[in-house]
Amino acid sequence: MTDTFFWYDLETTGTDSQLDRIVQFAGQRTDAALNPIGAPINFYIKPSWDTLFHPEAALVTGISPRDLDREGLSELEGLTKIYECFSEPGTCVVGYNSFKFDDEFIRQGFYRNFFDPYGREWQHGNSRWDLIQLVRFAYALRPDGIRWPETASGRPSFKLEDLAEANGLLHEQAHDALSDIHATIGLAKQLQRSQPKLFDYHYKMRRKHAVLDALYPLGKQAVLLTGGYGPVTDRTLVPVLPLMPHPVNANSLLCIDLRVDPSTYLDLSAERLIDRFMKFEQNTGEYRLLHQVQINRCPPFAPISTLPEKTQSQLSWQVDDLAGFVKKIQSTPKLHPLLSEAMSAESRPTSDDVDCQLYSGGFVSAVDQQQFARARQWVNGGQSVVFTEERLNELFFRFRARHDATGLVPEEHSRWIDFLRRRWINEDRLLVRYQLTLSCQSEDPTNRLLAELIDRLQRQAASAAISLD
The missing domain is CATH 3.30.1520.20 (Exonuclease ExoI, domain 2)
Incomplete structure (x- = not known):
């Protein structure tokens, strides 16, 4: 078995890994010397109807909700492709600031779609790594070989786009997942060349x-x-x-x-x-x-x-x-x-919402894990699944509604609408997001992307009989 790196990056609808969703995934497999293996992977994922786009995130990525509706994979289709990439034996999955951000979206997505959230991180000789940790390590102890950009206040900047620009790395479009991958690999190559011992030492710490x-x-x-x-x-x-x-x-x-x-x-x-x-x-x-x-x-x-x-x-x-x-x-x-x-x-955060119980809900039993593949097959005409844990039964209902709300019987459809109302009314989530998007539009009234977001929010409010006044 030959070990490989799989470099990846995500773009998302916001920063909340439990309530926001992945909209773009890009990845590139390399060998240990960081030479590419095969072509890069790049695809879009259509967020489910309960997802509220954050306007500032959308403006950063430039990804259109209508384009996602037309061209995006379903969340299950997208996560299936991701799971296959990450689970190839001997793979070390690497991102930039991925432990705190990207990996959390991946774990939550796997949990929500009935994949083992953790297995790909350690089974079959697999592992994960975060290049920003190595970058900070190099700055602290072995800074030679990297140009260290500074913020306006004189502090070092560890932002990928700043490091890429300072070190002449290819980074054509910041906050595009595929472009970020190229910049991350370029930065890794520079660190591997300039500080090989530090590179190898920190890689072992995974x-x-x-x-x-x-x-x-x-x-x-x-x-x-x-x-x-x-x-x-x-x-x-x-x-x-x-x-x-x-x-x-x-x-x-x-x-x-x-x-x-x-x-x-x-x-x-x-x-x-x-x-x-x-x-x-x-x-x-x-x-x-x-x-x-x-x-x-x-x-x-x-x-x-x-x-x-x-x-x-x-x-x-x-x-x-x-x-x-x-x-x-x-x-x-x-x-x-x-x-x-x-x-x-010490108290630990808990939630009554099953979408937010990956950590607080405890590990899934072996009996229920054996049902995961059957649960995913429901999308392809498989039979419904009953879990021993009620948390998973509610999660399965939401999984079905997110992937095919038209297939719900009337009682289930009412249950789904009730869920949407509760989620969107809680802390005025939908109204606050709508007002924020209107505020962004007032500063840029001809922006097509913001108009699409407003239209989607209005349709979401109407679908759950929520007033935006």
Whole structure:
């Protein structure tokens, strides 16, 4: 089995991975040297009727709702093609800022259309990676070989379009999925050429066992954490002590920030100590003491020994202090039980809406997972499916309505309209979206795309008897 990269990008109707939808998918498979394998993939997906387009997202992508209605695949057809691309054995799926954005849309789409949301990320030697993590890693520790663009305020910009322009990479149309793919691969090639050791090191971190091998035993030594954890004045570098696994989330590690002398907080009472760890407010001048780092998201850890000497003299913290700070924490055994109890009691978001229960609803049983393929076959004339979990039965009803509302019996049609009304009236979602689109049109009255969005919103409101006055 030869490992390959599959580079991908999405365009969507908005930024909410649970309520917004994918409208464009583009991808390109490459070998390990980033040479293309086959032709790129590029197609559009027609959002279901319950989807409300965000006007600002539509203006960025320029993708027309009417064109999607004419040329777009159904969500099931589109996600089937995506699932096949991602599930080819030995595939590492890569995007740019994909862990926080694109991958969430993919997971939610798979869940909504009865695919295993997680299997493609680890089965058959597969994995996932996010190039923006490597880019930030390079900026922090090995910046040579890349031109680093800055914002108007003088901060580094990690936006793909800015990096592409600064480094002369092909990027003909920002926020077009296929164009973004070309720019992402070009940036990856430049990093692979200029910093091959860093490239290979971070690529290995896509595997959880590699992360754990680098950090265990926990609580023994300081490491560097890069990315968005520290200020730009410190090249985003933060020294931390990986202390313990999260007591609830097995994919998360609790790390203590070593920029703060532990003697300033370890003698606090148990209540005040937990308060200091758990409650962090921006703009107070205090550092966040506790960082939760996901080991299944290529965490940007690096040994302290990788810190360049010229960078050390520019930092707001001292490397020589770290060993002493670690010893102080090690001599305070009360930290483990206190943090374990506090993190276990921490509230987690829940929802009554089955579309929003991918994470809060728990894992699907093996018995119900065996029904997934049959559920998808319903679109091709297959029989209806009954799951043991009621959440999935409601999800299946919505799946049927989204793909063929005309096939619903009268009672089901009324149920579907009731669902649309509840979703669109909740927090005045449809009305607020309509007013925002009108506001955008007032600034650009001849824009055809905005006129299409307004027409769609008006028809959606009429279909559920919702007033837009």
